[in-house]
Amino acid sequence: MKTILVTGATSGIGKSTAELLAKQGNRIIICGRRSEVLESLKTELSQFTEIFSLKFDVRNLEELEKAINSLPAKWKDIDVLINNAGNAHGLDPLSAGKTDDWDSMIDGNVKGLLYVSKMIIPGMKERNSGHIVNISSVAARQTYANGVVYCATKKAVDVISEGMRIELTEFGIKVTNIQPGAVETDFSVVRFKGDQERAATVYAGYEPLKAEDIADSIAYCINAPKHVCISDMTIYPTAQAEPRTIYRK
Template sequence: MNQPNKKVICITGASSGFGTATAKKFIQNGWNCIITGRRQERLESLAKELGEENTLTLAFDVTDNKAVEKNLSNLPEKFSKISVLVNNAGLALGLEPAQRCDLQDWETMIDTNIKGLLYCTRLLLPKMIKQEEGHIINLGSVAATNPYFGGNTYGATKAFVRQFSRNLRTDLHGTGLRVTNIEPGLAESEFSIVRFKGDKEKADNLYKGAHPITPNDIADMIYWVATTPKHININNIEVMPTSQSWSPLQVYKS
């Protein structure tokens, strides 16, 4: 049965990891869900699992502004009033030092982690302001403030996400809209498989024995943030597994 009053969440990068877990969490709690990603087959499979009557699949690449506009501008009425946008689509590529990195990897991270987030946010903000309800939840990283070897451009893109989230919240002062930046540390998903370009063994070794954050952990946080009372804004959450902490500063001796 159609329930037009059900709240709607839009999740980018929903075909795996944090995005998939978040979609499941919100559907289980009675929301309608727009799931986006580049992989149509995965989205369709997830929609069948979640229940197609409550799920809208949109296959597009967030780095393509025209595709973002085409897909998110003309939504079916049931999904047209988006209460929450989760900017989850993002990636890290490589762990090489800056002087040996692949420049294309840098460009891909900038296009996805920064431009993709901007395109989706900018398109939906006016609608949220008009409906006097909306929450932008960005997926950042502890890499925004904690440099590590090979983190160069990835960390820089997440520093952008952190500062953009803070400035966005300032711009939206008085509108009633909310903005949250969630910054996970070591988390096990397909993230590291992508980073190591399909080398699953290398990715698995990174997590072995570390008891990392799981996608369900992040989904629980996103749900909590989105369902706090409207007069509460969670500005930023930085979260690490208990096994992870900060490294000492490096000192080179000649």
């Protein structure tokens, strides 16, 4: 049994991952911004294992530190950190981009990941064990027009993952960087500011990945034998050839 902390656990990949790992008997710390959703998920998953919930926004360092420091002693030794929280806002060229959107993506996808990791890594180093899973994107592999800042934040996740691995391997800490392709979650709804119709077109004409597919991949990585570290994993739906190319019926 592992103690696993999942950020962004209230929806999408994070929720599916928390559900799967709970059913596998791990103790899960679910983190998110919405109290009512956290409590509902805690009730749902408590039938499988022990669940602890923390409410915080990864972009808010003070709030994050207070929440993680509030963990009871039995929950403080975190074996696996899954840095899933992140966002995409807008699909505009740089010249027309909204700086609030840029700040949200940089603060959530990059600084938030760093903030959480900084809180958890010291304990892993003391115990000479641990596993960090960072959720990047195939957008890190190929920049596309109108998504430059989002792509940049996910490229940063790749670089941070590599740096973590260089710094932490001597402490017996594994680092896995996962790059999902097109996954049908509320990702596009958020990107298009709640425009459900526009978001639906992103997944039209082919079968995209599901959040459960990425959860399966994460579970595979963290359940690998102790001497095995999956450093990087790229996952596309069958219809997607590269970040910008999807074959639709």
